[in-house]
Amino acid sequence: MDRLPDISRLAHWSASTTKQGFGVTNLLDGSPDTFWQSDGHQPHTLTLRFAKRQPIHAISLFLDYARDESYTPCRIRLLAGSNPHDLQLLLDHVLETPPNGWVLLPLADAAGEKDGGGALHAHFLCIELPANYESGRDVHVRMARVLAPPPRDAAFRRDRVLPFSTPDFSMYDSIR
Template sequence: MTTLLLPDISRQATWSVSSSKQGLGVTNLTGHPHQNTDTYWQSDGQQPHSITVKFPTRQQIHSISLYANIDKDESYTPCRIRILSGTTQYDLQLVKDLMLEHEPRGWIDIPLNDHQQESVLMAHLVVVELPLNYENGRDVRVRGLRLLAPPKNDHLFKTKKILPFTTPEYFMYDSFR
């Protein structure tokens, strides 16, 4: 599914980062949908670097999109991305551990569902951990990050089979009047 069909829920959250260089903080991550990818967050501390996104209520999260560019950032570019989620920092569980196969040059879409279940992640807290960079770099740069919810339109759920329930009996009772 293309991320264009998915609502961006990033602005509903409170954001924090493990560390940052002066002037290159968390506000550079959370722009509008067509944000300027010339700005970036840069860490300034020990690895693993992390971005923490906390929602006031539990949210359905379909996927995360991260913008990285090896041509501009070289050794600052992450090559491993770990996604953890939970209700607080004390019950975080690993959702994804992704080692990038190709050098990134743009948006990296990270679906958070199990390909067999096609479900969505429910979480108050999401942590994007960046433990490893290309060329053994220490600090990391991320030029954009978006958290995307499932489509709002029920028709997309049914036709794209995002929900595991597809029987006519289920769809008879799938909405309130």
């Protein structure tokens, strides 16, 4: 997960509802001590809008049942499309055990338009949270990441024929 580029900041994030002081900006601050909290009827949604069509390899959410209990989602649905009106269900994931950390939701095998690297391309992405543990009403999500596929030249460098790894040699290992 750490080797995949994080493209979360390329999206405009919005939420179906937000409790004052616990907005979607908390999802991207890198701290597990802050969180987005919904405030309203289920299902709760996070909508991501990209300025251009983006390759998306996976979504990763940081959930903490130990701290959030009934605020922790137990079911996550991912929908994607080119606009809000043509979203298609890609993944309907039920968490088998209460999460305490990163939950990785890979989209490489999801139905839809793919490139050779196993990425889904989309302008819009919707993260729907329809149910919580203990029949909770509102949701806490502590962090979120949208992960792109690994860079293609990284695969080339990993599989290269010449075993040089210094910066001086790597400057000239490909044609620009």
